[in-house]
Amino acid sequence: MTRIINSNDIQYMKNYIISLYKKFIPIKAISPDLGGDGEAERADILEKELRSLGLVARRVDAPDKRAKKGIRPNILAMVNGERKDKTLWIVAHIDTVPEGDPALWKYPPYSVTVIDDYVYGRGVEDDGQAVVTAFAVAKYLVEKGIRPRINLGIALVSDEETGSRYGLRYLVDKGVFNDYGGSHYFLVPDAGSPDGSKVIVAEKHILHMRVVTKGKQTHASMPHTGLNAHRLGMMFNLELDKAFREKFTEYDEVYEPPVSTCEPTRKEENIGNINTIPGTDVVYWDCRILPKREIRDVIELAKSLAFKFSSATGAHVDIDVLGYDDAGEPTRLDSPFVAGFLDAIRETRGVEPRPIGIGGGTVARYLRKHGYPAIVWMTCDETAHQPNEYTRLSYIISDIDTILYYLLKKAT
Numbered sequence: 001m002t003r004i005i006n007s008n009d010i011q012y013m014k015n016y017i018i019s020l021y022k023k024f025i026p027i028k029a030i031s032p033d034l035g036g037d038g039e040a041e042r043a044d045i046l047e048k049e050l051r052s053l054g055l056v057a058r059r060v061d062a063p064d065k066r067a068k069k070g071i072r073p074n075i076l077a078m079v080n081g082e083r084k085d086k087t088l089w090i091v092a093h094i095d096t097v098p099e100g101d102p103a104l105w106k107y108p109p110y111s112v113t114v115i116d117d118y119v120y121g122r123g124v125e126d127d128g129q130a131v132v133t134a135f136a137v138a139k140y141l142v143e144k145g146i147r148p149r150i151n152l153g154i155a156l157v158s159d160e161e162t163g164s165r166y167g168l169r170y171l172v173d174k175g176v177f178n179d180y181g182g183s184h185y186f187l188v189p190d191a192g193s194p195d196g197s198k199v200i201v202a203e204k205h206i207l208h209m210r211v212v213t214k215g216k217q218t219h220a221s222m223p224h225t226g227l228n229a230h231r232l233g234m235m236f237n238l239e240l241d242k243a244f245r246e247k248f249t250e251y252d253e254v255y256e257p258p259v260s261t262c263e264p265t266r267k268e269e270n271i272g273n274i275n276t277i278p279g280t281d282v283v284y285w286d287c288r289i290l291p292k293r294e295i296r297d298v299i300e301l302a303k304s305l306a307f308k309f310s311s312a313t314g315a316h317v318d319i320d321v322l323g324y325d326d327a328g329e330p331t332r333l334d335s336p337f338v339a340g341f342l343d344a345i346r347e348t349r350g351v352e353p354r355p356i357g358i359g360g361g362t363v364a365r366y367l368r369k370h371g372y373p374a375i376v377w378m379t380c381d382e383t384a385h386q387p388n389e390y391t392r393l394s395y396i397i398s399d400i401d402t403i404l405y406y407l408l409k410k411a412t
């Protein structure tokens, strides 16, 4: 079914993918923020592998004293195309999340178990799949001596799971891609669907905030002598919930889900015993806002409501903004990169691509904020972060074929 890779090459390619997985999946690459040593050891293996493909590997490591060798590694490599003023970068993050409860795994998480078409292990999908896909595309081009229409770049980045400060954001902020001149297209294989039709071209704004409601602690048998922060907190948070739904009614069917969402999530324990009226109530909110609205709109709504509620009840409600991240402009569907890549999906897969926006955050948002066209795409069952994470060799082969088809037939 592949358009570029012939059937004789498929087994050869699968063997390469498995052997590559076995080289790097057993070497844990967990962020110091999650209690790990960082990605340095895994990066060394992958750098060596790039060199063995005959590519020049450039290191742009970010300093981080907490990590092994004091760095968070990032590696760039390139296969030259017929025209050198355009580059398709495949971005693969090399860090993973921990395996979680080992008892939930059918196979050991770090030994790469292959059963028929399935490959099991922590990080084989998220985001080892992007690593093996990018390497196999490069290997194919180098070994066959084929020049793609435009350059193929490989960007191996650290720290995706804990904010990309030492990874892609570090590279973009340093202007590293501009060193290569010309225009840059970004493919981020880090999410997708089983038929390869899902293409993520946009994200929502993200806002995290904390609502602290203060009343007055007292004995539970004498509630009139205090002010129950738990009850008032519930009242306020429900009021905020309702106001949000009334004020943020925009609908955009490009997004999954098609509306802004604002959800109360974490709740701090207020008091350790039952017979005390709590004086403080703390609730956290996670908001995902359609880009046509502004993050400020949500903060202003929460703060004005908090002020009115406090004056009416005698409680004191504070809104703390813990963090926010602007989504940037959605990637345009009529950009030459996106139009060409969607054609490649259509023609190699026989499916109609579905460009969508999501509420989750990927590294693509940092690229979009700098005006680069970026799409998140791969073929997968979305098993990231789960026990028994797996992917399928046939998915990877299909993706390699679609990317090669784009590079050899569609790229302009």
Ligand SMILES: [Zn+2]
Pocket: 093, 126, 127, 160, 190, 384
């Ligand atoms: Zn990922």
